[in-house]
Amino acid sequence: MMDASKYAPGYYPAPENEYRWVRKDHIEQAPAWCSVDLRDGNQALVVPMSLEEKIEFFQLLVRIGFKEIEVGFPAASETEYEFLRTLIEQNLIPEDVTVQVLTQCRDHIIRRTFEAVKGAPRAVIHFYNSTSVAQREQVFRKSKEEIKQIAVEGAKLVKQLSQEYEGNFLFEYSPESFTGTEPEYALEVCNAVIDVMEPTPDRPMIINLPVTVEMSLPHIYANQIEYCSDRLHRRDSVILSTHPHNDRGTGIADTELALLAGAQRVECCLFGNGERTGNVDAITLAMNMYSHGVDPKLDFSDMPAICEVYERITDMQVSPRQPYAGSLVFAAFSGSHQDAIAKGMHHREENSTHQWTVPYLPIDPHDVSRTYDADVIRINSQSGKGGIGYILETAYGYNMPPKMREHFGYTVKAVSDHNHAELKPDEVFRIFEQTYLNRQSPVVEFHEAHYMQGKQMRATVTVAVDGQEYEFFGSGNGRINAVNNALKQGLGLEYTLDTYTEHALDTNSSSRAASYVGLSWPDGTTSWGAGTDTDVIVSSVKALISAINNRPQPAD
Ligand SMILES: CC(=O)SCCNC(=O)CCNC(=O)[C@H](O)C(C)(C)COP(=O)(O)OP(=O)(O)OC[C@H]1O[C@@H](n2cnc3c(N)ncnc32)[C@H](O)[C@@H]1OP(=O)(O)O
Numbered sequence: 034m035m036d037a038s039k040y041a042p043g044y045y046p047a048p049e050n051e052y053r054w055v056r057k058d059h060i061e062q063a064p065a066w067c068s069v070d071l072r073d074g075n076q077a078l079v080v081p082m083s084l085e086e087k088i089e090f091f092q093l094l095v096r097i098g099f100k101e102i103e104v105g106f107p108a109a110s111e112t113e114y115e116f117l118r119t120l121i122e123q124n125l126i127p128e129d130v131t132v133q134v135l136t137q138c139r140d141h142i143i144r145r146t147f148e149a150v151k152g153a154p155r156a157v158i159h160f161y162n163s164t165s166v167a168q169r170e171q172v173f174r175k176s177k178e179e180i181k182q183i184a185v186e187g188a189k190l191v192k193q194l195s196q197e198y199e200g201n202f203l204f205e206y207s208p209e210s211f212t213g214t215e216p217e218y219a220l221e222v223c224n225a226v227i228d229v230m231e232p233t234p235d236r237p238m239i240i241n242l243p244v245t246v247e248m249s250l251p252h253i254y255a256n257q258i259e260y261c262s263d264r265l266h267r268r269d270s271v272i273l274s275t276h277p278h279n280d281r282g283t284g285i286a287d288t289e290l291a292l293l294a295g296a297q298r299v300e301c302c303l304f305g306n307g308e309r310t311g312n313v314d315a316i317t318l319a320m321n322m323y324s325h326g327v328d329p330k331l332d333f334s335d336m337p338a339i340c341e342v343y344e345r346i347t348d349m350q351v352s353p354r355q356p357y358a359g360s361l362v363f364a365a366f367s368g369s370h371q372d373a374i375a376k377g378m379h380h381r382e383e384n385s386t387h388q389w390t391v392p393y394l395p396i397d398p399h400d401v402s403r404t405y406d407a408d409v410i411r412i413n414s415q416s417g418k419g420g421i422g423y424i425l426e427t428a429y430g431y432n433m434p435p436k437m438r439e440h441f442g443y444t445v446k447a448v449s450d451h452n453h454a455e456l457k458p459d460e461v462f463r464i465f466e467q468t469y470l471n472r473q474s475p476v477v478e479f480h481e482a483h484y485m486q487g488k489q490m491r492a493t494v495t496v497a498v499d500g501q502e503y504e505f506f507g508s509g510n511g512r513i514n515a516v517n518n519a520l521k522q523g524l525g526l527e528y529t530l531d532t533y534t535e536h537a538l539d540t541n542s543s544s545r546a547a548s549y550v551g552l553s554w555p556d557g558t559t560s561w562g563a564g565t566d567t568d569v570i571v572s573s574v575k576a577l578i579s580a581i582n583n584r585p586q587p588a589d
């Protein structure tokens with residue numbers, strides 16, 4: 034049995050707030066992004082990345098456009114150390130990219146970190162210690178003052194070694210487990226560190242307030258950020274950073290609200306990889322901004338390739354529902370969604386609109402290298418005539434009249450329902466072919482037709498009925514009408530030709546026509562046929578004969 038009395042909120046709301054962030058309705062510009070895939074993401078993998086894998090992943094992050102990349106915890110292992118040395122010694126760090134390394138506030142670990150980072154063109158030394166009530170009491174068993182001293186002593190050593198090593202160093206401090214810390218105390222520790230590091234507007238330092246474990250509703254975190262942002266020393270020399278995890282599943286909300294509340298930088302991982310439920314997902318954050326018309330300054334246009342590298346190297350899987358990246362996130366199986374998408378696409382083409390407004394699709398799937406045919410409208414037993422007709426039209430060029438689409442829709446759904454399977458566009462087309470196109474059986478097989486123009490058009494139609502050849506004659510006010518009359522009389526059938534449409538099928542010079550015919554029968558049913566030929570009249574006659582062959586069969 035679950036026992037909720039075991040739990041109580043373990044977070045500390047900000048003591049004062051102005052709630053300025055509440056009045057903002059969107060994020061105006063991209064934050065500074067820092068990928069922590071190679072550190073927080075890597076430390077959470079069952080098998081951390083090898084040297085070669087880290088190099089390949091680093092290069093992926095560079096291609097995406099990250100300008101700050103936490104490359105590891107160099108004191109953690111030989112691989113971590115060697116990776117950083119390889120990046121530096123083989124000049125693999127592009128000029129506009131800054132690497133970042135993480136260290137605890139422990140003497141030997143800070144020293145090892147500086148050894149590892151020696152010679153880097155530019156590097157952020159990120160030092161941290163836990164400040165939360167739980168860690169103070171249970172892990173460190175130290176008072177608030179003693180915990181602050183760990184941070185201050187760490188800062189002093191980092192500053193001293195940065196002078197000894199003479200590198201181009203920048204600094205970041207994190208009061209780790211910030212979300213379990215009283216905000217006024219976290220602020221006090223951060224300000225003590227800032228006082229040691231003495232950042233300036235020209236050489237600012239990063240103060241990172243991590244959601245180490247997500248504990249509260251997102252607005253509580255936003256309030257904590259606003260509270261600290263308003264009270265940090267040397268605010269114009271501090272870049273306020275956020276590093277949300279996702280324990281409550283609201284890492285994205287934490288980050289977005291934190292950005293409204295004053296955060297300027299985000300530490301994140303691709304696909305939300307990272308400790309436990311992961312770090313906040315860089316892709317969702319960036320693409321959310323993109324979908325509001327804000328340039329995120331990260332490029333996810335080759336999403337399938339990014340998924341491939343990520344899955345291969347981390348051995349993790351991109352969920353089919355992963356925002357913007359999953360295989361199903363642009364897919365619509367259900368009829369009403371498909372219908373709206375198909376109409377939205379037509380509206381877009383007809384009006385040549387630049388602004389993306391297609392229903393059910395928050396962004397244009399093409400922007401992340403996804404295709405409409407294969408990824409968007411997918412056919413199963415939940416689908417409808419709108420989507421099924423759209424597939425046939427966009428993938429194969431057949432634009433059926435509306436009533437025929439409805440008939441075809443039910444035919445296709447029935448196949449999917451019966452087989453209990455999705456139907457791919459080529460299977461949908463095969464059903465169209467088998468059901469309607471140029472049907473020469475079960476009864477009438479078309480051989481040829483000849484016309485003579487008199488007062489009226491006269492047609493001689495040669496067909497085989499049950500294998501035996503016949504010539505039928507008819508006249509009418511046009512060729513189709515004359516053929517129709519010839520067949521009706523010759524075959525002794527009672528029907529009305531209700532629907533007749535045709536259109537060009539191909540755009541090249543050997544253009545074919547596609548024709549569609551709907552016949553209504555005395556018992557109230559309708560049968561449909563389609564025909565194709567380079568000659569529009571022949572394609573129409575084939576459609577008529579197909580519709581006759583599809584006539585309701587008398588009950589046994
Ligand atoms: C929230 C985060 O993701 S923080 C980053 C976490 N990432 C990692 O830990 C991955 C890499 N870590 C490692 O490889 C190892 O932990 C190392 C190499 C850093 C340190 O290894 P070890 O010293 O052998 O072990 P361990 O990490 O258990 O050390 C714990 C000690 O460090 C102290 N400590 C932990 N974090 C800090 C810190 N940030 N600052 C100062 N002391 C710290 C603990 O209180 C404990 O002290 P004790 O020895 O007095 O009991």
Ligand SMILES: CC(C)C(=O)C(=O)O
Nearest residue numbers: 161207209210243245
């Ligand atoms: C080191 C810090 C920033 C961290 O990883 C966390 O708090 O999750």
